[in-house]
Amino acid sequence: MLGGIYSLLSASFFIDLDAVDVAFTEASVGAGISTLLMLASLKLVNRYERKTRYKPLLAxxxxxxxxxxxxxxxxxxxHFGDPNAPAQQHVVPRYLNESMAEIGVPNVVTSVLASYRGYDTLGETLVIFTAGLGVMSLLLVSSRTKKESKNLVPADMRQQIILRVVAKMMIPLILIFALYVQFHGDYGPGGGFQAGVIFAAGVILYTMLFGLGVSQRAFHPEVIILLTAFGVLMYAGVGVACMLLGGNFLDYNVLRHDPIHGQHLGILLVELGVGITVAAVMITIFYKFTWRTVKHKYHQ
Amino acid sequence: MTAHLPVLQVIVPLLAAPLCLFLRIPRLVSIFAILVSFAAFLISCGLLSQVLNHGTLIYEMGGWAAPWGIEYRIDLLNGYLLLLITGVSTVVLVAAQSSISRELPENRHTFFYTAYLLCLTGLLGILATGDAFNLFVFLEISALSSYTLIALGNDRRALTASYQYLIMGTIGATFIIIGVGLMYMMTGTLNMHDLAQRLPEIYKSKTVLSAFGFFIVGVCLKLALFPLHLWLPNAYAFAPSIATAFLAATSTKVAVYVLIRYIFSIFGIEFVTTSIPLSEIFLGLGLAGIFAASINAIYQLNIKRLFAYSSVAQIGYMILGLAIGTQLGLTATLLHMFNHALMKGALFLAIGAVVYRISSSQLNHLAGLGKKMPWTMAAIVTGGLSLIGVPLTVGFVSKWYLVVALLDKGWWPVAVLVLLSSLLAVVYVWRLVEWIYFTPPRIILDEVEEAPLSQLIPIWLLVLANLYFGVDTRLTVGVSKLAAQSLFGVTP
Amino acid sequence: MNILGLYNYWIVIILILIGFFIVIAHENLIKKLVGLTIFQTAVFFFYISVGKIKGATAPILDDRWQLYSNPLAHCLILTAIVVGISTTALGLALVVRIQEAYGSIEEDEIQTQDTQDQLECQLEAYGPRKQFLTKRI
Incomplete structure (x- = not known):
């Protein structure tokens, strides 16, 4: 919980420093997903530390x-906030001054992320994919547990009618908001990563309230696992398509006759790839942790 | 298509990794992985020959010129290592199929190969990139996938080993980004080549010095330099054998590469030698690492742990070469990186074959295997001889160059110590030989046969490479010398 | 003034140190991960602080503004946040498995169990030799 508050505080700190995109991500990741994961694993391990012990000297x-x-x-x-610092001088002015003409996207962070340094973002998508893969292989569950979990609706949730009704109204909004963030990242803060996390949050909320079985009928786990891979392939695929059309890897200019349109299309597609992978990985990780809880319940 | 080779080098395994999840059938996945790795090997051959003929290759991602975009910059140094890594990876993968099907439950095979290819992607990405931040991203890809590979091991200690590695690795990576951040702050660029040009103006700056400090500590955590090596022995001992063979042969080499890249290509040797006594620090840590780890290796009861400690010692030799700070010293380090990859690849693969047959890597269980698995055991002994540095093996070549470099610098006491440390290697290798050939079996070995051909061929391929490059040193020494020359800014 | 111009970085440094301290000093594996998260976020703060320009606004181009903060730093940190959450997720999965395998997530308890394992290995290693010798006699 404290971790979540810490993340929200950090998010506001980022806004104060003009980093709206970063703040957005930190709010959704730090306050949302990572707190959730922490809680899920705390449920699986002993809640209380036996007693606090340090090895303070070395540390x-x-x-x-x-x-x-x-x-x-x-x-x-x-100095802090100095406009003449080297960090603001050498590389950055081109992003700020030329990106409108070269890429045509007002949100400079998006254009740097998806085009100038698009290769970093491909790497980042791959990192997420790797983490998803790692969690999948670590928390592998037998198909028996999966079956048992199908009909499980959290008992304490059944009574929470208000919560369920409110959630029913909220979840579609969350999912639509995710799509908005996905496709509006060119103009305002947002983009594939944030959208993916928000989308996943919607699905996770749904799972928490209505049970794993119901949620898995809508979002089948096997399909979701394939989607994690699909997002990465989509991103890299765009890069390869650029190569086949005669440009360098991830050179979106060649995708259409007009470079600006090409850039638009390229950014749209790669952001979609990021969104798909991120959402799918987050949902998979959550499923895995929940299955683990189910397994524990049945074996105890 | 040849113009796209630098990026294809990384993109081919990158695309292949997610595709593995679609293939689903473990057998298919393993064949696919071998093919991909072999393709990467061919690409790296092409790259190295291009570099030898035309000099440094530059590839701009997305068509954006550096420093605005990210560029790949392949010169002799990383071309040479790309060849090494893809080559070893292919050979290891050939042996993987049978070994993995014995060591891991069926439902984890696909994950294993996917993580393996991701790790390969990460390592190749680190080698090829010319951008300081991009290096961090690929470092994390290789790191996260190696945590996964290690955690797949059967023993529960694999989990704690992986966790420890995760904590240490993340601290290391975070140190590296602190370093990158400080440098970015002072120069406004992330491109390595650009950094190298802009740094000399601000050599006196305290911030740059502190950035350098964070880099060195971060990278040393990753490469398990003594005394930051504590994560390594357990990680190597409990990971699946194939994962150990791959990681031992490649990942520390890549970390050494990062160190060399930062010292020589970014900060420049003058800055490093004038600003801090790095040479003395490396000398001390290198020697301490060689002796402490070799002595530890003597006491190990598990062969995987034994060779893991020996790896820490071998890293000590590489660092020693760097400490000398001359062209000869650097040549010795580069040679040893190549040679050590061959030795450790062969040794750990052979151990994998032992585990395949007797499901144990305890030293005492090796007793009597000399008769039952003669080829595998001969491979282990040859690898051991190479570790000692017996003539006609690659180990001799690298030790020779190291000693020559030390004498050239006038550090003869250190040269004597290096030779003495070889005696320690003699002790632990002799211990192995004693168990293998001169002790009656401890466990029932009636059913045990020689390892299957699919493992023997890769093992002996590496062993023969050990012998071949021990005799014919034209390629390795030649390229190492050229690479060292270019890093020192001398035109050949 | 010199010191005042750097105050932001010093706050960040304190955060970095707190996180780092937790990672090294705590025995509880989950707390270590929490520490790691704080350590990493602090580094993110540092990057964003580097990118800040006084009087500037978020880097979304618009005619009303002239001065924007540094988009590159933001972009790098977006990537780094993703890397951070990936590491945390993998770490937590490992902790869950460790709990299942050892029944504890305290580092010292795990170490005790590991030492026992190793002792058993040693006993096994030297045990048979004695048996063997006695047989021969």
Missing amino acids: LGVITITGALLIYGTLDMP
Whole structure:
């Protein structure tokens, strides 16, 4: 819980520093998904620490050295908020001044993310995919547990009529909002990653209230697992298509006759790929953790 | 298509990894993985020959010129390592099929191969990239997939090993991004080549010094330099044998590459030698690592752990080569990276074959196997001889160059120590030989036969490579020398 | 003034150190992961602070504004956040499996169990030799 509050605070801090996209992500990831995962795994392990114990001496030594090195490093830094700092000078002006003409997307973060440094984002999608794969292979469940979980509706949730009704109204809105964030990332803050997380959050809320079985009829786990791979393939596929059309890898200019249109199409497609992978991975991870809980219940 | 080779090198395994999930049938996936890895190997051959003929290759992602976009920059150093990594990976994969089907339950096979290809992608991405932040992203891909590979091991200690590696690896990676952040702050660029040009103006800056400190510590965590090596022995000991063979042969080499890249291509050797006593630190840590790890290796009861400790010691030799700080020293390091990959690949694959037959990697269970699995055991012994540095093996070549470099620098006491440390290797290898050939069997070995051909062929391929490159050193020494020269800015 | 111009970075450094301390000092595996998260977020703060320009606005191009904060830093951190959550998810999955395998997520208890495992291995390693010797005699 405290972790969630910490994340919300960080999000507001990011907004204060003009990083709306980052704030958006931190709010959805930190406050949403990672808190959820923490709670899910706390449910699986002992809730209480036996007693707090530290090995403080070594740790203190290490952090003193690290801290000293960091503070020493700050001494020659340009001041906070200084517009003439080298970080604002060398590479960035081109993004700010030319991206409208070169890419035609007002949200500069999106154009840097998806086009100038699109390859980083492909790597990032692959990282998410790797994590999903790791969780899948670690928390592998037998098909028996899967069957048992089908009919399980959380008992305490059945009584929460108000919660269920409100959620029924909320969930479609959440999913639509996710799609809005997905396709509006060019103009406002947002994009594939945030949209994927929000979409996943909608599905997770649904699962929590109506049970795993119902949710899995709508979002079949096997299909979701394939979707995790599909998103990555889609992103890289766009890159390969660019190569086949005569450009460099991920050079969207060649996708259409007009470079700007090509960029638009390319960004749209790769953001969609990111969104699909992220949503699918988040849902898979959540399913896996829930199955684990179910398994524990049955075996105890 | 040849113009696209640099990116294809990474993209081919990158695309293949998610495709594995669609194939679903483990047998198909394993064949597919071999093909992909072999394709990557062919591409790297093409790349190296292009680099040798035309010099450094540059590939701009998305058609954006660096420093605005991300570029791939292939020179001799990483071309040479790309060849090594894809080659070893292919050979290891050939042996994987039978070994994995014995060690892992069927429903995890697809995951294993997918994680393996992801790890390969990550390592190749680190090698090929010319962008400091992109390097971090691919570092994380390779790291997350290696945690997965390790955690797939059967023993429960594989889980804790993987967890420990995760914590250490993430701290290392975070240190590296702190370093990148500090440098970005001072220069406004993330491109390595660009950084190298903009850094000399601000060499005196405290921020740059601190950035360098964070880099070094972060990378040293990743490459398991003594005393930051604690995660490595368990990780190697409890991972599936194939994963150990792959990781031991490749991932530490890539970390050493990152270190070399940062020291020589970004910060420049002058900055490094004048600003901090890095040479002395590396000398001390390298030597301490060699001795501490070799002595530890002598006491191990599990052969995987034994060779894991020996890996830590071998990293010590590589660091020692860097500590010398001369062209000869760097050549020795590069040579040893290549040679050590061959040795450890062969050794861990052979151990994989042992585990395949007797389901154990305890030293005492090896007793009597000399008669039952003569070819596998001969491979282990040859690999061991190579670790010691016996003439006609690759180990000799790298030790020779290291000692020559040390003498050239005038550090003869260190050279003596290096030779002494070889004696420690003699001790642990002799211990192996004693168990294998001169001790009566401890467990019932009636049913045990020689390893299957699908494992023997890759093992002996690597062993023969060990012997071949121990005699014919034209390729390895030649390329290492050229790469070292270009890193020192001398035109050949 | 020199010191005032850097205050933001110093706050970030304190956060980094808190996170790092938790990672090293705590024995509980989940707490270590929490520490790791704080450590990483603190580094994100640092990047975003680097990108901030006084009086500037979010980098979404619009005619009304002239000065924008640094989009590159934001983009890098988006990537880094994703990497962070991936690591955390994988770490938590590992912790869950460790709990199942050991019945504990305290580092020292796990270590005790591991040492026992190793001792058994050693006993097994040297045990048969004695048997063997006695047989021969």
